[in-house]
Amino acid sequence: MSKIAPISGFPEYSPGQRIVEQRFLDVIRETFELHGFASIETRAIEPIERLRSQGEDADKEIYGIARLAGGDAEGMRWGLHFDLTVPFARYVLENAGTLEFPFRRYQIQKAWRGERPQEGRYREFTQADIDVVDVGTLAPHFEAEMPLVVADVFEKFPIGDFVIQVNNRKLANGFYAGLGITDVAGTLRIIDKLDKIGPDAVADLLTAAGCTATQAQACLDLAAIRTPDLSFVDQVRALGVDHPLLDEGLDALAAVIETAAANAPGRVVAALKIARGLDYYTGTVYETQLVGHEDWGAVCSGGRYDALASDGRTTYPGVGISIGVSRILGLLFGHGRLAATRSTPACVLVAVTDEASRPASTAVATALRARGIACEVAPKADKFGKQIRYADRRGIPYVWFPRDDGDQVKDIRSGDQVAADPAAWTPPAADLRPDVLMGD
Amino acid sequence: MSKIAPISGFPEYSPGQRIVEQRFLDVIRETFELHGFASIETRAIEPIERLRSQGEDADKEIYGIARLAGGDAEGMRWGLHFDLTVPFARYVLENAGTLEFPFRRYQIQKAWRGERPQEGRYREFTQADIDVVDVGTLAPHFEAEMPLVVADVFEKFPIGDFVIQVNNRKLANGFYAGLGITDVAGTLRIIDKLDKIGPDAVADLLTAAGCTATQAQACLDLAAIRTPDLSFVDQVRALGVDHPLLDEGLDALAAVIETAAANAPGRVVAALKIARGLDYYTGTVYETQLVGHEDWGAVCSGGRYDALASDGRTTYPGVGISIGVSRILGLLFGHGRLAATRSTPACVLVAVTDEASRPASTAVATALRARGIACEVAPKADKFGKQIRYADRRGIPYVWFPRDDGDQVKDIRSGDQVAADPAAWTPPAADLRPDVLMGD
Structure with missing residues (x-):
């Protein structure tokens, strides 16, 4: 018999920690439901080629599964899902005929990634996602809704102070295009490194990628803009760049910030450095930090995507945001910040x-x-x-x-x-x- | 890209069905907690050799997992758990130093088995288990507690009428021994087929296994006893068999039935044909049926085990019962018996x-x-x-x-x-x- 031992990256909670997790999940679920999201759960597995078609270097992250008795002959046709977005997109396509659109769903499940485990990053972890998808087009007001839901969750559970940073891909893309930069996506990827490597190194990378010093400085000036209100619009305008896509992005971000100021005051900022790595985002992007623990990274993020779910004829654009439940709890437990008053429900x-x-x-x-x-x-x-x-x-x-x-x-x-x-x-x-x- | 299609044995619910499932899980959790059980969750995977060491023909049921990027070199060291009992026994051994005993835990999670899917039987399914384990010895009154919890759950959720059948391994074993039958376990396995093949075929199997006609008839007479009260004791005595283990079993079963009559009247019967296939049960065994749907089989079962969790020095005897959540919902959905009043939480x-x-x-x-x-x-x-x-x-x-x-x-x-x-x-x-x- 194998030695009894933990498996790295597959943490298990004590009964007391589990009570904390359950409370967190209850708050999340209750809040998602108050906002009119319906629950679904998807099977744990997807065909491997569907998993592979999403994300960069997906292969090294995927756990394949096979029946032991099936042997090599059966091979690995399926893998454990590594997020809840890919299975959700498949679920929408599979059930498009019976779902009511726009479809508002939440999904709280485990996912698995074969990455190197580290603090707050596990091989088995729980995520809590909301998404709204519609058929053909998706109204922009849904992009303003996501931060309200997240703010509502985090205000009800003692994780401490937090800030939801919002940006819009169109804003950055339009700004870069207006500057005359042609590799817009490449520029965004470099700006995404700002928190890690600092402005000087980013400027070097940008010039190495073909930007003039003036263009690089303008990109950094844009990324430095961060306002809790609509003043970001004037600050961007003051940089003197013009492009129709920039106008569109500014309007869209202003609408999100305006809704947030009215319904979740003090919780949302326009942060023009936010890029989000995933290529499928096409509009608003979100990234949430715990105040005082910015070095812990994003604990809740997402954005708008236009082409994630498509069967070739019909496209289902959507917007979503995902709370990293295991990440947040792992970090807070790891720093001794959260505890339950008892280790049993018995009163x-x-x-x-x-x-x-x-x-x-x-x-x-x-x-x-x-x-x-x-x-x-x-x-x-x-x-x-x-x-x-x-x-x-x-x-x-x-x-x-x-x-x-x-x-x-x-x-x-x-x-x-x-x-x-x-x-x-x-x-x-x-x-x-x-x-x-x-x-x- | 692979065709969008369901995977056999991995059912997914519609948003309306999911609301029914959530309600069922809420009732289960709330009731388990009212009875003072603490929640744990275990990781989805266990070392394959631990999984293999439990259960008959376990191999054909186990899904192995491996990182795709790991290739054949890494091999399959881990498999998805096929129940919640094996991981729980491992969790107890791993955390024995910090858990408080007797440890009352509940666990509601998915499990995976590579069996042939059929109505009410899936490859991915949800179970809801309670167990009490103690160190060295386990007080018998815990065996009387399990049916109270299950009755409480099923009274609060509209599954229709149900009956929790209880027996005790010692009672049957003592009776067979008192009759002079030496292959007690083999006899039990034959009696377990009673519902499937009927008394005549069972009598044939028993005589083929070496029983005399009188012994076979006595076994059938015992298995026919089924009472909602303590009258089973006199009915067994009237069969004229004597054995100390039989006395022990009668006393233990009487205690369970007495507690049930006082706290969950009308829900529990002594049913002396109940055997339960798993060899690790050593005392009380439980098997729950939906009245009018006896052909659907057991929807909730369990029993007492004395040696499931042992590190060689210390043994942790326990008693537990498991609600087949996916089985019950699959059967009731399949027959159009359960529905939610709306497909969204929004009011x-x-x-x-x-x-x-x-x-x-x-x-x-x-x-x-x-x-x-x-x-x-x-x-x-x-x-x-x-x-x-x-x-x-x-x-x-x-x-x-x-x-x-x-x-x-x-x-x-x-x-x-x-x-x-x-x-x-x-x-x-x-x-x-x-x-x-x-x-x-």
Whole structure:
């Protein structure tokens, strides 16, 4: 038998950490649903050639699967999905005949990538995506909607301060074109390195790629613009570049920032350096950072794409954003920032006086559960002190004592013990479920 | 590019079916937590030799995985788990130093088996398991607890009438031994075929295996015993077989039935034909059927095991039960028995009068969401009739009209339209979320 050991890149949580994760996923789901997104789940596998057709160097990331009994003859026809976007695009094409468009869906699932594991980056990880796709054309107002949903999620879960940075591909592309730069995509890829290598190195790369010093400086000036309001428009105009695509991009970004200012004030900025690596983005792009932890990189990103899902005749343009659930939790757990108040959902431990009276304790538990109070019956009729320590080790706040002369319940944190009726007693709302706390 | 097509055995739900599944999973999770079980999730993969060491013919069921870029050199070291019990046993051994015992955990995850797909049986499926494990010894009262949890789940979700059948391996083993049968395990395996091949064929197999006609008849008489109360004890005694292991089994089963009668009346029966195929069960075994659909087979089963998790020095005996979520939903969907009242979580569609006033509609949506009312803003400022049809096609019950002279909301089922304030209006509780309905 193989040695019991963790597998690198496949983290598993303790019961307490899992409570934190569940709370995060609950907040995400609840918020996605409040915004009218419907859940789907796709199978874990896709044909390998579909996975390969998306993304750069996809091969090295893909886990292929095959039935062991099938042997080499069957070969690897399928692989585990490495994101939720490729399967979603396939799901839309497969079910286009029965879905209602525009189709608003969310999807919270695991994905797998064979990359080198590092802090906040795993081989098995959970993502939470929303997308809106439509048939033929997609109204631009959907691009303004994504940051509202994300801001709503992050305001409800204690991850600390965050900022959703937004840019528009058309804006950058139009600006570069207006400057007379021909390799627009190449320029964007160089600008994307700004945070990593700094402005001087970027300027060198740009001139090496054929830009004049003036063009390179203008690109850097554009990338330096970052405003929480519409003032970015005048700042861009002041750079004196003109191009119809730039106008289009400025209008589109202004619309996103305006909607955000009205509905999620203080959470969204126009950040004109944001590029996003993936080539399929065609309009708005998003990248979210945790304030004070900018070096952790993006924890939630996405954008608009026009041609990701197409069956050759019909195109389904969309816009989406993806929360890196495992990434965020991995980073916050790794820095000791998040913890649950207990390691079990149980709010009450029902004590057992002696094994003969266990049925009375079980009856108390049944009565409490019927009223939504999670509880556990003590595993053994130990001395009460030992039963209390059992509860204490798990963080269970209350111990219930069934007694012939009337039951009592003890708050083991304060030591307060009061008479209680299992058909009527209710704990304070804050104790009913484990809570999630954020440390420094 | 590969043709877009379903993969046999890897079903995907429509958004409406997914709402039904989510409701079922919510009920399961909520109930597991009320009973004080803590959630864990394990990674999707285990070392292949660990998977192979469990279960008969495991090989043909296992999906191996390998990084495509790794090539043949890396080989397949890992496989997707085919149940949640094997990974759980490994998790317990790996984390024994930090877990609190007895450890009560639930686990709701997908598993994968390369079997031939058929109705209610898939290659990718979701299971919902609870187990209690302890160190060294496990108190028998945990065996009485499992059916209470399952009954609680199935009473809250509209799957129709169900019966949890319980037996005890010791009872059957002691009875066979008391009869003088030496191949106890072989006898059990033959009795397990009773539902499939009938009593005459079972009697033939038993005599072929070396039983006398009297022994075979006694085995069949035992298997025929099925009572909702403790009367099975006298019925077994009346068969005139004596063995200490039989006494032990009778006492243990009586304790389970007694607890069930007190806490989940009418849901549990002693059914002495229940064997369960898996060799690792050592005490109580469970098998749940949907009444009127006994031919669908078991939808929820499990039992007590004494040696599943062991590191050679310490043994962690446990008892568990597993709800076949995909199996139950697949069967009920297949027979058109379950449906959601709408295909989106949205309760309200906020109409858009013209694109210029979209911000006013978005502000209404933000206000409604802040009070927990899921809504969607109309995708296009079409004529109101068209916007109402948009809501109707998705089953969204309310359409909100922002108006300068005071907003109005229409129940599009009744046509009733009333004045409404987004800061105060609340839909009836029954409309807030999609509901799940059971048909005939």
